[in-house]
Amino acid sequence: MHTLGRLHLVTDTRPGRDVLGVVGHALAAGFGVVQVRPEDAVTDREAYELTVRVLALCRAAGATCLVNDRLHVALAAGADGAHVGADDLPVAAARRVLGPHAILGATARDPVTARRAVADGATYLGVGPAYATTTKTGLPDAIGPAGVGAVVSAVEVPVVAIGGVTPARAAELFAAGAHAVAVVGAMSGAPDPAAAAAGFAAVLAAAPPEPAR
Numbered sequence: 040m041h042t043l044g045r046l047h048l049v050t051d052t053r054p055g056r057d058v059l060g061v062v063g064h065a066l067a068a069g070f071g072v073v074q075v076r077p078e079d080a081v082t083d084r085e086a087y088e089l090t091v092r093v094l095a096l097c098r099a100a101g102a103t104c105l106v107n108d109r110l111h112v113a114l115a116a117g118a119d120g121a122h123v124g125a126d127d128l129p130v131a132a133a134r135r136v137l138g139p140h141a142i143l144g145a146t147a148r149d150p151v152t153a154r155r156a157v158a159d160g161a162t163y164l165g166v167g168p169a170y171a172t173t174t175k176t177g178l179p180d181a182i183g184p185a186g187v188g189a190v191v192s193a194v195e196v197p198v199v200a201i202g203g204v205t206p207a208r209a210a211e212l213f214a215a216g217a218h219a220v221a222v223v224g225a226m227s228g229a230p231d232p233a234a235a236a237a238g239f240a241a242v243l244a245a246a247p248p249e250p251a252r
C-alpha cells in the first residue's frame with residue numbers, strides 16, 4: 040500500500056488566481072498532497088514565500104507539500120520533496136540534491152522512461168497528459184487511461200495521473216490503476232472550489248481499493 044496521498048492539488052499561480060484559498064478548500068476536503076508549481080515568471084523569493092505559506096497549511100492538515108522544478112526552494116522551505124520533468128534536473132541529480140529520504144516525483148509518459156526514472160531515484164511518477172489540458176502548452180497528445188495504465192503495469196511506485204483531470208475522469212484513472220490524480224484547472228478555475236474539491240473526494244471514496252503491491 041502506497042502512503043502518498045491520492046488527491047494532489049497543483050497550484051495555479053497565474054494572475055488572478057486565489058492560490059491559498061484553493062489550497063485551503065482542497066485540504067479541507069481531504070487532498071493529501073499540494074504541489075507548489077510557480078509559473079516561470081514568479082521569482083525565487085515569491086516561490087519561497089508561497090511555499091512557506093502552503094507548507095504551513097499542509098502541516099496543519101497533515102498533508103504533504105511538494106515543490107515543482109525548484110529544488111532549492113523545496114529545501115530552503117523544508118518541504119517534503121519535489122517534482123522534476125524533462126526540462127529540469129535529471130532524476131538522479133535531483134535525488135542527490137534532495138538526499139535519500141525526500142519524496143521525488145518525475146514525469147514519465149511511457150514505460151521505458153518510467154522504469155529509468157524509478158531506477159534513478161523517483162519515488163512516484165507524474166504521468167500524462169492523461170487528457171487534453173489548457174494549463175500547459177507544448178505537450179504531446181493525451182495518453183488516456185490506457186496510457187496511464189501501461190505505466191502502472193511497468194513500475195512498483197505510485198503513478199499520479201495529470202492533465203485535464205476532472206472528477207469524472209478521475210474515476211476512470213483510478214480504475215486504470217492510477218494511485219492518485221493531480222489537478223490544476225478543475226480546482227483553480229472552478230466557480231466553487233469547495234464543491235469541486237468535494238467532488239474529487241467523493242470519487243476517491245468510491246474508487247475500488249488498490250491491489251496490494
Ligand SMILES: Cc1ncc(COP(=O)(O)OP(=O)(O)O)c(N)n1
Pocket residue numbers: 047049074076107108122123124125126127144145146164165166175199201221
Ligand atoms: C504530478 C505531476 N506530474 C507531472 C508534472 C509535470 O512536470 P514537468 O513535466 O516538469 O512540467 P512542469 O510542471 O514543470 O511544467 C507535474 N508538475 N506534476
Ligand SMILES: Cc1ncsc1CCOP(=O)(O)O
Pocket residue numbers: 167168169171172173174175178201202203204221222223224225
Ligand atoms: C503540469 C502538467 N503536466 C502535464 S498536464 C499538466 C497541467 C495539468 O493541468 P490541468 O489539471 O489544468 O489540465
Ligand SMILES: [Mg+2]
Pocket residue numbers: 107108122123124125126127
Ligand atoms: Mg518541470
